[in-house]
Amino acid sequence: MSVFCGPRETKPRQAARRPGLILATGNRQAPMTDADLLRMAIRLAERKSRDGSRGPFGAVIARGGRVVSAGWNRVVEGRDPSAHAEIVAIRRACRRLRTHSLAGCDIYCSCEPCPMCLAAIYWARIGAVHFACTAADAAAAGFDDVRIRRQLRMPRGRRSVRAMQALRREGRAVFAQWRANPRRAMY
Numbered sequence: 273m274s275v276f277c278g279p280r281e282t283k284p285r286q287a288a289r290r291p292g293l294i295l296a297t298g299n300r301q302a303p304m305t306d307a308d309l310l311r312m313a314i315r316l317a318e319r320k321s322r323d324g325s326r327g328p329f330g331a332v333i334a335r336g337g338r339v340v341s342a343g344w345n346r347v348v349e350g351r352d353p354s355a356h357a358e359i360v361a362i363r364r365a366c367r368r369l370r371t372h373s374l375a376g377c378d379i380y381c382s383c384e385p386c387p388m389c390l391a392a393i394y395w396a397r398i399g400a401v402h403f404a405c406t407a408a409d410a411a412a413a414g415f416d417d418v419r420i421r422r423q424l425r426m427p428r429g430r431r432s433v434r435a436m437q438a439l440r441r442e443g444r445a446v447f448a449q450w451r452a453n454p455r456r457a458m459y
């Protein structure tokens with residue numbers, strides 16, 4: 273018998289009223305520990321990258337120790353530079369929970385999130401990041417997001433990707449229109 277009761281049951285508000293509901297795993301196992309969830313992310317990184325076609329990164333999103341989603345690096349196979357394990361896991365968790373907010377969830381990453389993923393974690397309102405390898409470990413393996421971290425600390429004009437600002441008045445008119453719209457969806 274399936275315990276995963278279908279889409280209606282996966283809404284976060286209903287899930288909050290039913291703390292025993294298992295969101296993703298479809299069973300009633302005890303909540304997993306942080307170490308177990310982190311190990312799951314590491315195992316994903318190892319397994320999915322074994323044939324060399326994917327980067328060695330894995331991520332798991334959990335709420336109350338129960339897995340909501342898992343992701344692994346799909347940059348090359350998906351032809352998507354943003355398909356880092358964390359981003360893939362965030363997209364899957366949001367689809368599964370049918371919300372853009374992962375408040376109340378934690379993310380477990382085989383490696384310290386890069387600036388892009390960390391920003392996405394903030395946007396998703398994830399509460400905590402647990403990680404195994406550090407950014408320095410990733411750099412030693414050839415994944416140098418330390419370079420990006422350094423770039424972000426520089427003033428705009430000194431970064432290797434040039435940023436040129438223009439047409440501010442035209443751009444701001446869109447904000448004014450949006451702010452005046454009573455139907456705007458806040459997030």
Ligand SMILES: [Zn+2]
Binds near residue numbers: 385386387388390
């Ligand atoms: Zn990343």
